[in-house]
Each structure stands twice: as structure tokens, then as C-alpha cells.
Amino acid sequence: MQNLTETFYRQMQTIRRVEETLLKLFSQGKIRGTVHTCLGQEATAVGVINALDRQRDVIFSNHRAHGHFIAYGDDVAGLIAEVAGKSSGVCGGLGGTQHLHQRNFYTNGIQGGIVPVATGAAAAEKRKGSGAITVVFLGDGTMGEGVVYESFNIAALWNLPILFVVDNNQYAQTTPVIRAQAGRLQDRAVPFGIKTGVVAAEDYDVFSVYQAARRAVTYVRDQSAPYYLLLNSYRLGPHSKGDDHRDESEIARHWQNDPLARLAEQLPPARRQAIDAAIEQRLQTILTAIFAPASPLNAAH
Ligand SMILES: Cc1ncc(C[n+]2csc(CCOP(=O)(O)OP(=O)(O)O)c2C)c(N)n1
Ligand SMILES: [Mg+2]
Known part of the structure; x- marks a missing residue:
């Protein structure tokens, strides 16, 4: 358990520090475009992706993808360089x-x-008989898109090995979920006969997500059938870059309950400091290389 705590902490802290760095680089004008961070939702990335077989399972992520990407392959240099438009x-x-x-x-x-x-x-994976499952990450706001329900229908009809993970971070850009979604998100897949699992907001941490994801992955793989996993998280950072119109006291209250800080408390302080120091050093080495004058932008920029 201690090893798992360390592994999960290292991954979540890496995601956190990479995304804080991306926001800083953005504010300094060193990267352009947009940056959607998963601050506060790192447990979703780490808990779900560690429950998968990274060698064969297929992962589809969305606009808020950095955490999923790092949890998948730990390619911090490849990610930061990509966001910076580097070759x-x-x-x-x-x-x-x-x-x-x-x-x-x-x-x-x-x-x-x-x-x-x-x-x-x-x-396709089912046809090939590869034994791979597919996981797709969606936000609460995306549950307003009709094509999601068409996908539920065909996945249920054809018994497809797919895990739908809805990360309900309570907002779609500026719109609170309660203003956008009628009924309960946990009931959405039930009419299709799709098995459903839920992690409640008060239980949201990396171990709850990991356990729920392991149950879901086992079911999808063994039954070759879809599964709908609803995770109730909270977005601690802005939607993207610096845009945030939420009540400051609400955000502050959620920072008091930061799932990453709660996980950090489970580690001996010296271990935590050693992990943090190693992450900082790695990040510095990567940033120095990426922003060195000799590191070219892709010629298309
Ligand atoms: C089809 C489409 N419409 C609108 C957008 C613009 N957009 C980007 S993120 C976002 C909100 C998504 O909310 P949610 O699904 O809850 O995901 P979250 O951003 O909270 O992770 C919107 C409307 C888009 N990317 N694609
Ligand atoms: Mg959302």
C-alpha cells in the first residue's frame, strides 16, 4: 500500500507541477493557444489509467488531457515540448x-x-479479439451532446468493451452542472442497460477512483460489455488559462480539500520531500532543454 501511495503521489504531483508550469509559461508568453489544466482532478487520471493495461488498452481523452497523458506514459518532456510547439x-x-x-x-x-x-x-478491438478495452474520458458538460447517447446505444447493442468515464468537475467552462444537466448524471446510461459505477464527491480521492476503475475495467474485459463510471470531482483551476468567474470563497473551500494534499499527508514527510525534489529537478532539466535557443519550433509555426 505504501508503494502504491508513493507511486500515485509521484504521478499526481508530476501532473500538478507540469500544469502549474504550463500556466506560468502561458502567462509569460512562452506558449500560445490554450491550456486546460486538471488541477484538483489528477486522481481521475492516475486512478483510472493505473487500472488499465497500458500495453494494449486504448485511451481517448479530451481537451483536458495532460493528466491522462502523463499518467499513461510519463512523457513530461514530450508533452511540454508539444504544447510549446517544438519539434x-x-x-x-x-x-x-x-x-x-x-x-x-x-x-x-x-x-x-x-x-x-x-x-x-x-x-475494432473486439473484432480482432485482442482482449483490449477502450476507455474514453468525458466532462459533465459533454453529457449534453447527443452523439454520446448514440454511442451508449451501439456500445450496449453490440456488447462493446468500452469504459465511459465521466469526470464531473461541476462546471462546463462557466456553466455549473446544475444549470446545464437535468436529472442525475449517474442515471444517464441506465436506460441502455449499461452497468454504472459512481464515486461520490465526498469520497473522491485517488484510491476510491482506482478501486472503482479496477472494478469497471474487470467488468468490461471479462464481460466484453460497456460500463459507465461517474466520478464527482472539482476543478480547482480555471477552465483554461486565467478565465474563472466562480465565487472565490467556493474555490478556496475546495482547495482546503485538495485530493493531492490529502494524499501527501499519507506519506512520511521525508519521503514526500524527496519525491518533490526529484520532480522539481526533472522539470528544470526538461524546461532548460525545451527552451534552449537551439530547440527549434516546428517549421509550420
Ligand atoms: C463541440 C464543442 N463545442 C464547444 C466546445 C468549447 N468547449 C471547450 S471545453 C467546453 C466545456 C466542456 O465542459 P465539460 O464537458 O464539463 O468538460 P470540462 O471542461 O469541465 O473538463 C466547451 C464548451 C468544444 N470544444 N467542442
Ligand atoms: Mg466539466
Whole structure:
């Protein structure tokens, strides 16, 4: 358990520090475009992706993808260089923050658009008999896209091995979930006969997510059937860059309950400091290389 705590902490803290760094680079004008961070939601990335078989399972992520990407392959240098438009980025600097691809990992920022694509990938893996499952990450706001329900229908009808993970961070850009979604998100897949699991807001931490994801992954793989996992998290950072119109006291209250800080408390202080120091050193080395004058932008920029 201690080892798992350390592993999860290292991954979550790496994601946190990389994304804080990206926001800083953005404010300094060193990166352009947009940056959606998953501050406060790192447990979703780490808990779900550690429950997968990274060698064969297929992952589709969305606009808020950095955490999923790091949890998948730990390619911090490839990610930061990509967001900075450098040739050394994981997609040669042409994809940027919302178009990451590495092995079986794909992202796209069109809300809902990845869901039928992921469903098709699950159908392909089933046909091949690879034993791979597909996981697709969606936000609460994306549950307003009709194509999501078309995907639920076909996944249930064809018994496709796909895990739909809804990360309900309570907001879609500026719109609170209660102003956008009628009924309960946990009931959305039930009419399709899709098995559902939920992590409640008060239980949201990396171990709850990991356990719920392991149950879900086992079910999808063993039954070759879809599963809907609803995780109730909270977005601690802005939607993207610096745009945040939420009540400051609400955000402050949630920072008091930061899942990463709670996990850090479970480690002996010396271990935690050693992990933090190693992450900082790694980050500095990577940043120095990426922003060295000799590190070229992709020629298309
Ligand atoms: C089809 C489409 N419409 C609108 C947008 C612009 N957009 C980007 S993120 C976002 C909000 C998404 O909210 P949610 O699904 O809850 O995900 P979160 O940002 O909270 O992770 C919107 C509307 C988009 N990317 N794609
Ligand atoms: Mg949301």
C-alpha cells in the first residue's frame, strides 16, 4: 500500500507541477493557444489509467488531457515540448495541447466527438479479439451532446468493451452542472442497460477512483460489455488559462480539500520531500532543454 501511495503521489504531483508550469509559461508568453489544466482532478487520471493495461488498452481523452497523458506514459518532456510547439514534442509540435497522440493514446478537443470514435475503436478491438478495452474520458458538460447517447446505444447493442468515464468537475467552462444537466448524471446510461459505477464527491480521492476503475475495467474485459463510471470531482483551476468567474470563497473551500494534499499527508514527510525534489529537478532539466535557443519550433509555426 505504501508503494502504491508513493507511486500515485509521484504521478499526481508530476501532473500538478507540469500544469502549474504550463500556466506560468502561458502567462509569460512562452506558449500560445490554450491550456486546460486538471488541477484538483489528477486522481481521475492516475486512478483510472493505473487500472488499465497500458500495453494494449486504448485511451481517448479530451481537451483536458495532460493528466491522462502523463499518467499513461510519463512523457513530461514530450508533452511540454508539444504544447510549446517544438519539434521535439510528442506530435512534432503540430498537435499542441488538445491533439496528443502516443501509441494507444489519442486526444481531441471536440466535445463528444471522441465518444463515437472510441466506440468504433472498441468494436475494432473486439473484432480482432485482442482482449483490449477502450476507455474514453468525458466532462459533465459533454453529457449534453447527443452523439454520446448514440454511442451508449451501439456500445450496449453490440456488447462493446468500452469504459465511459465521466469526470464531473461541476462546471462546463462557466456553466455549473446544475444549470446545464437535468436529472442525475449517474442515471444517464441506465436506460441502455449499461452497468454504472459512481464515486461520490465526498469520497473522491485517488484510491476510491482506482478501486472503482479496477472494478469497471474487470467488468468490461471479462464481460466484453460497456460500463459507465461517474466520478464527482472539482476543478480547482480555471477552465483554461486565467478565465474563472466562480465565487472565490467556493474555490478556496475546495482547495482546503485538495485530493493531492490529502494524499501527501499519507506519506512520511521525508519521503514526500524527496519525491518533490526529484520532480522539481526533472522539470528544470526538461524546461532548460525545451527552451534552449537551439530547440527549434516546428517549421509550420
Ligand atoms: C463541440 C464543442 N463545442 C464547444 C466546445 C468549447 N468547449 C471547450 S471545453 C467546453 C466545456 C466542456 O465542459 P465539460 O464537458 O464539463 O468538460 P470540462 O471542461 O469541465 O473538463 C466547451 C464548451 C468544444 N470544444 N467542442
Ligand atoms: Mg466539466
